[in-house]
Amino acid sequence: MNDSSKHRVRYGMVGGGEGAFIGQVHRMAAALDGELELVCGSFSRDGDNNRRTGERCSLPAKRVYADWQEMLEAEAALPADERMEMVAVVTPNHLHVEISQTALDTGFHVFCEKPVARDLAEALPLAERVAASGLRFGLAHTYLGYPLVWQAREMVRRGRLGAIRKIHVEYPQGWLGTRLESTGNRQAAWRTDPALSGASGAMGDIGTHAFGLAEFVSGHHVSELCASLSIHAEGRRLDDDGDILFRTAEGASGTLIVSQVATGEDNGLKLRIYGEHGALDWLQKDPNHLRFTPLSGPQQLFRAGIDQPGLETVALDRLRIPGGHPEGYIEAMANLYRDMARAIRSDESAAADGPGAVPGVPSLADGLRGMAFIETVLKSHSGTTKWTRFITPDASQGAQR
Numbered sequence: 347m348n349d350s351s352k353h354r355v356r357y358g359m360v361g362g363g364e365g366a367f368i369g370q371v372h373r374m375a376a377a378l379d380g381e382l383e384l385v386c387g388s389f390s391r392d393g394d395n396n397r398r399t400g401e402r403c404s405l406p407a408k409r410v411y412a413d414w415q416e417m418l419e420a421e422a423a424l425p426a427d428e429r430m431e432m433v434a435v436v437t438p439n440h441l442h443v444e445i446s447q448t449a450l451d452t453g454f455h456v457f458c459e460k461p462v463a464r465d466l467a468e469a470l471p472l473a474e475r476v477a478a479s480g481l482r483f484g485l486a487h488t489y490l491g492y493p494l495v496w497q498a499r500e501m502v503r504r505g506r507l508g509a510i511r512k513i514h515v516e517y518p519q520g521w522l523g524t525r526l527e528s529t530g531n532r533q534a535a536w537r538t539d540p541a542l543s544g545a546s547g548a549m550g551d552i553g554t555h556a557f558g559l560a561e562f563v564s565g566h567h568v569s570e571l572c573a574s575l576s577i578h579a580e581g582r583r584l585d586d587d588g589d590i591l592f593r594t595a596e597g598a599s600g601t602l603i604v605s606q607v608a609t610g611e612d613n614g615l616k617l618r619i620y621g622e623h624g625a626l627d628w629l630q631k632d633p634n635h636l637r638f639t640p641l642s643g644p645q646q647l648f649r650a651g652i653d654q655p656g657l658e659t660v661a662l663d664r665l666r667i668p669g670g671h672p673e674g675y676i677e678a679m680a681n682l683y684r685d686m687a688r689a690i691r692s693d694e695s696a697a698a699d700g701p702g703a704v705p706g707v708p709s710l711a712d713g714l715r716g717m718a719f720i721e722t723v724l725k726s727h728s729g730t731t732k733w734t735r736f737i738t739p740d741a742s743q744g745a746q747r
């Protein structure tokens with residue numbers, strides 16, 4: 347789908363200064379398919395850092411703004427064929443809603459990092475703003491851009507597993523095993539500060555990834571859960587670990603386990619789904635393999651690559667090269683950027699997927715559902731009943747992709 351007449355979607359970035367983690371991943375991902383172009387940024391509140399990052403990105407000094415408010419105002423005043431069309435929000439969580447809302451109000455599409463907000467109450471008004479704006483809103487749940495995650499989802503949709511009975515998802519990390527936040531580590535500092543991170547720590551940071559992946563692939567909706575959160579690092583203010591039992595409205599049971607104090611683990615996101623006719627399992631650290639175990643028949647290993655047999659169109663559409671040359675995390679994010687760019691260029695309405703939704707990209711509805719998940723987990727953790735019903739605000743019924 348390389349149409350030379352199409353323009354590169356111009357985007358600006360808020361956050362992602364020198365020393366930040368995910369901003370650079372976004373820039374590499376956005377550049378990968380040549381469908382977007384970074385035209386401006388406000389990368390850091392530190393003026394020198396901001397300037398240096400702009401220089402590294404080869405931006406003219408006048409398009410590197412001292413703060414994001416100035417960036418939105420100044421860009422809106424530029425000629426339509428010059429100004430940015432979309433903002434990528436890659437700051438810590440506390441700024442996601444404020445920047446996204448202002449960007450939408452100023453006429454810009456938004457691609458925002460997860461979690462969409464600090465809590466559900468903060469996120470809900472954003473849904474109204476997205477609807478009122480008529481603009482696109484995507485959420486950077488990177489793992490939902492992996493080709494074999496789409497393969498797994500499609501296999502479930504086609505009934506290859508039969509009715510789903512059991513879903514296990516886990517996301518163990520070990521990097522917060524000590525109180526890194528008191529050593530000057532900035533990623534740890536804001537993630538463990540409720541004012542900047544949100545109502546939950548590990549569950550908000552990586553539990554939302556695990557939850558989103560489980561619902562996305564299974565097509566199921568968690569209907570009730572029983573959660574226990576822990577703080578293992580003494581003096582930490584937010585959960586760094588949690589275990590959840592859940593049931594889905596469609597009749598499955600499952601577990602969701604998250605930890606940032608699991609010694610030696612890094613990004614071990616793993617999903618296992620068991621159906622009446624077969625099972626699937628996928629590990630983020632080995633994203634190019636998907637194991638399928640039919641009830642009667644030999645185990646099969648699906649392998650990523652445009653030349654690999656057995657892959658569904660939705661997986662092939664998200665691959666670039668033949669098998670054996672690994673594609674990974676950056677390519678998964680690039681798939682979300684590519685779909686954002688295509689939606690922004692297209693005149694087609696995405697109304698069927700909810701206001702602002704972009705086919706192929708996690709939506710605001712998904713973000714709200716992630717926030718409802720956190721809300722339900724916190725309620726369950728602090729309550730005494732075994733099962734807590736999933737809190738489902740109207741806007742959070744989950745988008746169809």
Ligand SMILES: NC(=O)c1ccc[n+]([C@@H]2O[C@H](COP(=O)([O-])OP(=O)(O)OC[C@H]3O[C@@H](n4cnc5c(N)ncnc54)[C@H](O)[C@@H]3O)[C@@H](O)[C@H]2O)c1
Pocket residue numbers: 360361362363364365366367368369388389390391392413414436437438439441459460461486487488489532533536551
């Ligand atoms: N999708 C994923 O897989 C994934 C992975 C990691 C992080 N994240 C999310 O990305 C976001 C950022 O995480 P990170 O690890 O990159 O954090 P980070 O601390 O490394 O980077 C945050 C950046 O935002 C900048 N910033 C803060 N306030 C700003 C402001 N007012 N104006 C301009 N810039 C500002 C900081 O200077 C820094 O450059 C978080 O919401 C996090 O949850 C997502």
